[in-house]
Amino acid sequence: MITRLSLVESGKVVKIISIDAGMGLARRLMEMGMFVGSTVTVVEQSFGHVIVDVRGARFALGRGMANKIIVEVLG
Amino acid sequence: MMSFHTTKSKEEKRRIEEHLTIALAAQPNTGKTTLFNTLTGSRAYVANWPGKTIERMEGFFTHKGKNIRIIDLPGIRSLSTLSQEEAIAKEFILSGEYDALIVMVDAETLEKSLYFAVQILEVTDKVVIAINKYDEAHALGLHINQDRLQSELNVPILLVSALRNLNINQLIDKAVEIAAQKRSPRPAIVINYGVLEEFIRKISNELEALGFSKDSSRVAAVRLLEEDTFLVRNLDEEKLNKVLAYVQQVKQEVKERTGFSCEEIIVMSRYKLVEDVVKRTSTQVKVATKAFTDSLDRLMLGNFLFGLALSSLILFSIMFFSFSINTGFPLNYIIKAMGNEELASLIEEYSLGGILSSIFSIISSSLEILLHALRAPSWAIDLTINGVVQGVGAVLTFLPLVFIVNLFMAVAEDSGLMSRVAVVFHRLTSAFNLSGKAVFPMIISFACNVPGVLSSRILENENERVAVSTTISFILCQARLVVLLFFVSAMFYSPLVQSLVTISMYFLSVILFLLSYMFVVRFILRTKEKAELFIEMPSYHIPSLKVVSWIAWERSKSFITKAGTVIFPMAIIIWALLHIGPSGYVESPSLSFGKTIGEVVSKVFVVEGFSRWEIGLALLTGFIAKEVIIETLAISFSTSNPSEAISILSLSPASALSLLTFVMLYTPCVATVAATYSETKSIKMTLISLLMSLSVAYVVSLLVFYAFSFI
Numbered sequence: 001m002i003t004r005l006s007l008v009e010s011g012k013v014v015k016i017i018s019i020d021a022g023m024g025l026a027r028r029l030m031e032m033g034m035f036v037g038s039t040v041t042v043v044e045q046s047f048g049h050v051i052v053d054v055r056g057a058r059f060a061l062g063r064g065m066a067n068k069i070i071v072e073v074l075g
Numbered sequence: 076m077m078s079f080h081t082t083k084s085k086e087e088k089r090r091i092e093e094h095l096t097i098a099l100a101a102q103p104n105t106g107k108t109t110l111f112n113t114l115t116g117s118r119a120y121v122a123n124w125p126g127k128t129i130e131r132m133e134g135f136f137t138h139k140g141k142n143i144r145i146i147d148l149p150g151i152r153s154l155s156t157l158s159q160e161e162a163i164a165k166e167f168i169l170s171g172e173y174d175a176l177i178v179m180v181d182a183e184t185l186e187k188s189l190y191f192a193v194q195i196l197e198v199t200d201k202v203v204i205a206i207n208k209y210d211e212a213h214a215l216g217l218h219i220n221q222d223r224l225q226s227e228l229n230v231p232i233l234l235v236s237a238l239r240n241l242n243i244n245q246l247i248d249k250a251v252e253i254a255a256q257k258r259s260p261r262p263a264i265v266i267n268y269g270v271l272e273e274f275i276r277k278i279s280n281e282l283e284a285l286g287f288s289k290d291s292s293r294v295a296a297v298r299l300l301e302e303d304t305f306l307v308r309n310l311d312e313e314k315l316n317k318v319l320a321y322v323q324q325v326k327q328e329v330k331e332r333t334g335f336s337c338e339e340i341i342v343m344s345r346y347k348l349v350e351d352v353v354k355r356t357s358t359q360v361k362v363a364t365k366a367f368t369d370s371l372d373r374l375m376l377g378n379f380l381f382g383l384a385l386s387s388l389i390l391f392s393i394m395f396f397s398f399s400i401n402t403g404f405p406l407n408y409i410i411k412a413m414g415n416e417e418l419a420s421l422i423e424e425y426s427l428g429g430i431l432s433s434i435f436s437i438i439s440s441s442l443e444i445l446l447h448a449l450r451a452p453s454w455a456i457d458l459t460i461n462g463v464v465q466g467v468g469a470v471l472t473f474l475p476l477v478f479i480v481n482l483f484m485a486v487a488e489d490s491g492l493m494s495r496v497a498v499v500f501h502r503l504t505s506a507f508n509l510s511g512k513a514v515f516p517m518i519i520s521f522a523c524n525v526p527g528v529l530s531s532r533i534l535e536n537e538n539e540r541v542a543v544s545t546t547i548s549f550i551l552c553q554a555r556l557v558v559l560l561f562f563v564s565a566m567f568y569s570p571l572v573q574s575l576v577t578i579s580m581y582f583l584s585v586i587l588f589l590l591s592y593m594f595v596v597r598f599i600l601r602t603k604e605k606a607e608l609f610i611e612m613p614s615y616h617i618p619s620l621k622v623v624s625w626i627a628w629e630r631s632k633s634f635i636t637k638a639g640t641v642i643f644p645m646a647i648i649i650w651a652l653l654h655i656g657p658s659g660y661v662e663s664p665s666l667s668f669g670k671t672i673g674e675v676v677s678k679v680f681v682v683e684g685f686s687r688w689e690i691g692l693a694l695l696t697g698f699i700a701k702e703v704i705i706e707t708l709a710i711s712f713s714t715s716n717p718s719e720a721i722s723i724l725s726l727s728p729a730s731a732l733s734l735l736t737f738v739m740l741y742t743p744c745v746a747t748v749a750a751t752y753s754e755t756k757s758i759k760m761t762l763i764s765l766l767m768s769l770s771v772a773y774v775v776s777l778l779v780f781y782a783f784s785f786i
Binding site: 001025028029030033043044046047048049051056057058059061062064065 | 210211236368373502505605607609610613647777
């Protein structure tokens with residue numbers, strides 16, 4: 001299932017399909033290990049933010065940002 | 076496949092000369108190739124090492140307008156190894172045929188790979204060390220004190236992740252900086268080899284006699300004792316044999332005398348150094364399990380109101396404890412309110428601020444006695460006591476507060492709590508286009524604006540960082556709290572009015588900070604970027620005392636250098652203003668140049684009804700540090716009790732509130748201005764910050780005057 005990172009339920013594992021963002025944001029995401037093809041665990045969807053686990057590192061992403069990340073839900 | 080050195084055409088030569096050459100050295104499996112690929116992308120190609128069949132990877136790329144040629148050396152375990160590939164890497168490193176060398180070490184096997192780096196540092200200082208996989212090691216609890224490690228190893232050090240492209244830009248910045256210097260290398264560190272030292276000296280004397288420089292002869296001597304003759308390869312056979320024979324003789328002697336071979340002693344000394352350095356500059360803490368982190372995060376971040384309550388409690392405790400330890404406030408007020416006045420005054424007296432100020436008054440009075448006994452002229456006594464000692468005191472009395480706040484902040488930061496608090500607060504601050512992390516500079520500013528401004532560097536967005544550091548000085552610091560409490564108790568009698576005024580001032584200061592922040596972002600920096608939430612959240616762990624003290628000390632140190640260098644000379648200048656007049660040294664400020672200047676300044680406040688030279692002068696001296704205002708008023712009105720000065724003024728309530736508002740809102744002190752400059756590196760932004768605080772203070776105090784005149 002293809003959807004936006006902001007819409008994925010807590011606990012799901014997803015693969016990044018594309019990042020709909022300008023260079024600045026895409027670069028920052030990449031620097032944190034989030035690029036097309038990376039596998040990301042959604043730890044929690046909460047008020048205004050998404051908490052994700054990328055290769056053992058944990059990040060809080062704003063909803064606006066998470067909206068721009070298109071992912072495939074792996075399960 | 077092309078070979079560079081065997082068939083160098085003119086064109087190729089020119090191309091190489093125009094580039095800065097940066098080489099990449101590391102032990103196998105450190106992540107060097109990942110870095111090389113990241114840097115060069117598809118523009119890398121394979122060449123051959125001169126005269127060898129071994130391939131070498133080279134690439135070209137540009138970094139900030141500079142053309143860089145990067146050479147990926149074969150993985151090498153140690154400079155004393157023997158495989159053909161490793162020999163190539165070793166010879167290249169020793170030959171110095173590069174403008175800078177990036178030595179990559181592995182955070183996960185820090186001692187082992189730093190040993191390798193140290194070997195290189197004994198030879199050259201044209202090195203940047205990249206500690207790779209730091210992110211992963213850090214997640215497992217490794218902390219490295221980057222600043223201290225840099226100063227111990229004498230070369231720049233970056234904590235990077237080649238895989239995640241973390242800090243790689245900064246790494247190349249540093250490497251290019253070194254490369255562009257085009258200087259000749261010197262040893263970055265000199266290791267003490269103990270019993271070997273006298274032999275090393277003898278061999279290097281021999282080498283010096285053969286034309287080696289002092290530095291290079293020592294390096295070559297150590298390499299020779301490790302059976303490495305590369306650095307003496309250019310000697311003619313006769314001399315070489317003589318040197319080698321001497322080295323053999325030394326080795327035998329050392330073995331007989333100590334029972335160890337030279338190599339053993341060298342390796343052991345080097346490892347000892349590495350172990351000591353690693354012990355001093357890094358620490359490993361136990362991190363919470365994933366399950367614990369998950370459940371605590373669900374608590375902190377799952378429900379907004381609960382998270383907000385918890386986060387506010389954390390921030391409030393930090394403020395409450397650091398303030399109470401420093402000045403007794405607000406703990407003394409609470410205890411007084413509970414009816415125990417004695418305990419309250421004890422807390423005040425034995426707070427750090429209380430202890431420090433009694434120490435300073437002892438120093439002052441004993442110095443005064445001493446100077447009198449020495450028959451020093453009265454101006455010199457005055458300058459020492461009221462200029463120098465007071466200037467030093469102004470810096471030092473704030474040091475404990477700054478240190479304690481930084482200490483608590485470091486605990487929050489190191490334990491992993493800080494980033495969760497930032498996530499929670501983001502929801503509130505984002506309404507002002509401010510990221511959640513900004514609550515930390517704000518909280519620190521309530522203690523002191525100088526570290527508050529300096530801590531704005533934790534903000535990732537450049538515009539946000541600049542805007543915060545130009546406007547955060549609206550937040551009332553503790554020096555202004557002291558002035559506020561003094562004015563309020565001298566001006567108003569009802570405790571209700573007193574607390575109401577105090578609390579309103581705090582609200583006003585926070586609101587003005589937020590409004591001016593938005594103004595700067597929107598109209599001066601002209602950016603439409605939204606403050607986006609993107610925060611890394613490390614695993615929770617019990618904060619390590621070592622790490623916390625590193626952080627707190629580093630930040631407090633920058634407070635001393637930033638504040639100390641500015642406050643001290645300013646204190647002398649202000650002293651001179653108050654004590655030098657047309658007739659030379661004067662005791663009373665009413666005869667000084669200060670009075671004239673105070674008169675000019677006070678002209679601005681005619682409408683508000685406090686246009687007196689004493690106030691003008693006090694406002695001026697308030698630039699050193701706000702609490703100086705109280706003292707200047709006392710001196711100007713020639714009274715020892717500052718509260719008397721306020722009653723002499725006999726201000727109307729509207730004038731009093733207006734004066735108080737102005738005092739609270741205008742530029743906190745010169746040290747803050749200096750800190751703003753050091754953070755923004757822009758004279759323009761520093762001036763904007765200064766003008767904005769002065770004009771906002773003026774306009775708001777005028778409005779306060781009008782509003783209360785009509786009530």
